[in-house]
Amino acid sequence: MASQTIETHRAGAEVINGEATGKKRSSALLQELGLPKGLFPLDDIEEFGYNSASSFMWILHRKKKEHTFKKIKQTVSYATEITAFIEKGKLKKIAGVKTKELMLWLSVVEVYVEESSAGKITFKTGTGLSDSFDVSAFELDM
Numbered sequence: 631m632a633s634q635t636i637e638t639h640r641a642g643a644e645v646i647n648g649e650a651t652g653k654k655r656s657s658a659l660l661q662e663l664g665l666p667k668g669l670f671p672l673d674d675i676e677e678f679g680y681n682s683a684s685s686f687m688w689i690l691h692r693k694k695k696e697h698t699f700k701k702i703k704q705t706v707s708y709a710t711e712i713t714a715f716i717e718k719g720k721l722k723k724i725a726g727v728k729t730k731e732l733m734l735w736l737s738v739v740e741v742y743v744e745e746s747s748a749g750k751i752t753f754k755t756g757t758g759l760s761d762s763f764d765v766s767a768f769e770l771d772m
Contacts, residue, residue: 649673699767720743
């Protein structure tokens with residue numbers, strides 16, 4: 631069930647149903663934005679949506695998922711609904727993504743790649759903490 635936030639952006643949006651096409655389109659959009667394609671390593675995608683007029687995207691999938699990015703030993707939790715506003719090199723006002731720091735789960739609210747620091751991606755949490763990693767840590771595992 632999509633949230634009220636998604637429903638307000640659904641009109642005029644590109645909506646794709648199904649795992650294979652949803653995964654393919656979400657990866658393609660990340661690549662268009664200059665972000666790593668493996669940022670959302672999700673299975674069981676039910677719906678991917680993107681409203682270009684409002685720069686809003688969403689992913690709905692069947693169950694919550696925890697994923698560890700092996701190269702940086704960082705565990706990330708993805709809720710069944712992930713939303714974000716997008717622009718070139720950046721996801722902002724992210725909802726549904728948390729990272730584990732020590733024993734705490736912190737909400738990730740922004741992800742960006744700065745042109746001046748090519749090869750690095752920065753994650754900001756709701757507490758104001760941020761950390762940067764090599765983009766290569768978020769490549770798709772083949």
